[in-house]
Amino acid sequence: MECLVGKKSKILHRGLLDEWTAPYSGVCLDLGCGDGKLIYRMSGLKPDVFFIGVDAARENLAAIASKSRRSPKKGGRTNLAYLISPAESLPGEMGGIGDKLMVNFPWGSLLRMVLQCHGGFHEKLFKCLKSRGEVSILLNDSLYSDEDLIHRLDLPRLDHEYLQKNMVPAFLDAGFCDVSIQRINNTSLPFRTSWGRRLRDSHPDGASWFLQMNKTD
Ligand SMILES: C[S@@+](CC[C@H](N)C(=O)[O-])C[C@H]1O[C@@H](n2cnc3c(N)ncnc32)[C@H](O)[C@@H]1O
Numbered sequence: 336m337e338c339l340v341g342k343k344s345k346i347l348h349r350g351l352l353d354e355w356t357a358p359y360s361g362v363c364l365d366l367g368c369g370d371g372k373l374i375y376r377m378s379g380l381k382p383d384v385f386f387i388g389v390d391a392a393r394e395n396l397a398a399i400a401s402k403s404r405r406s407p408k409k410g411g412r413t414n415l416a417y418l419i420s421p422a423e424s425l426p427g428e429m430g431g432i433g434d435k436l437m438v439n440f441p442w443g444s445l446l447r448m449v450l451q452c453h454g455g456f457h458e459k460l461f462k463c464l465k466s467r468g469e470v471s472i473l474l475n476d477s478l479y480s481d482e483d484l485i486h487r488l489d490l491p492r493l494d495h496e497y498l499q500k501n502m503v504p505a506f507l508d509a510g511f512c513d514v515s516i517q518r519i520n521n522t523s524l525p526f527r528t529s530w531g532r533r534l535r536d537s538h539p540d541g542a543s544w545f546l547q548m549n550k551t552d
Contacts, residue, residue, distance in 0.1 A: 336428045337419045339393070339400035347418065349428045359385040359414060361434040364463060366425075367391075367445045371399035371417055373528045378403075378415040385414045387429070391421040391445075422448060426462040433464045438472045440530040440543075447488050449474070452505035461509045464550045470511065473524065474544040475534060498544060511548040519545045 338347040356362050360383045365374045368388030378386045390396055396417045405411035420427060422445050438460075441449050448456035449472060460470055479485060479493060491497050495516065503514045521541045524531045534541065 336424075339396050339417045339419060341401050341404035342397070344419070347416070347428060352416075352428055352432065355416065356385040356432065359383055361385070362387065362432050362465075363435040364389065364429070364433040364437070366422055366436060366438045366460075367441045368417070369395050369439075370529050371396050373439065373526055374415060375399055375403060375412065376527070378412045382414060384434075386416075387432075388415075388417045389420050389422070389425075389429075390417075391419070393419050422456070422459070425459040429463050431462070431465055433468055435468065436460060436463055436470045437526065438470075439526055439528045440473055440475045440534070442475075442478070443488070446474075446478075447490060450490055450493065450502070452501050457505050457509035457511070461511065461550060466550060468550045470546075470548050470550075471525070472544075472546040473526065473528075473531070474546070475530070476543060477534060477538045477541050493544065498546070502546070506546075506548050510550065512551050514546065514548040517545045517547075518542050 336347045337344050362385045363374070363377070365386065365388045368374060368390050371388040374386040374388045388396065396419065400417045402410055403412045403415050438445070438449060448454065474493060476493065498516050506514045519525070519542060521535045521538050521543060524535065524543060525545065534543065
């Protein structure tokens with residue numbers, strides 16, 4: 336997997352990733368991390384946790400990867416890595432590495448993989464986790480005002496019935512347990528991501544779906 340190290344990138348093998356994460360009490364993955372600012376902030380608030388941001392778009396990660404390599408006095412972080420990878424390639428070097436995995440406001444192929452209940456994506460998420468690992472997923476409802484996009488991505492209608500009847504069984508089949516679904520107002524989202532802030536500002540009366548589940552084995 337390709338890891339952005341400042342302005343350069345290097346191929347990251349599992350041995351090196353294990354060396355980086357070993358001193359920490361936990362590992363948190365942010366899949367489709369966008370500009371990576373959420374885990375940058377979280378890595379400052381939780382210095383005992385190692386954070387890994389993964390996104391397919393190199394340009395999204397360039398600025399924050401550079402900032403994270405500064406000296407600690409200037410905002411650098413030792414408990415943070417940004418990887419360029421499509422979610423399709425998971426688990427790759429990340430098998431069984433995560434205590435927590437977040438997917439916040441996916442779009443494009445990532446959204447399609449999350450919502451479609453075939454194709455093994457839920458199993459890929461499962462394989463990235465340690466036993467007792469936790470997953471959370473935030474889904475943006477306002478996407479559904481863009482009929483063209485929904486048609487182009489061939490997405491199912493996102494409502495409680497779809498989540499309950501299709502997604503919950505797919506996550507259970509993949510091996511997860513305790514799958515919960517909540518609808519949360521955009522002004523009270525659990526994570527302050529850049530996309531979440533945009534949603535809060537553009538759709539303050541809107542809401543998002545928040546899914547949580549655990550791995551048992
Ligand atoms: C709407 S943005 C959300 C970014 C961030 N999580 C946030 O909440 O601010 C969706 C992100 O998913 C990424 N993405 C889309 N498809 C992907 C895929 N197949 N693999 C990895 N990342 C993907 C995009 O590059 C984009 O950064």
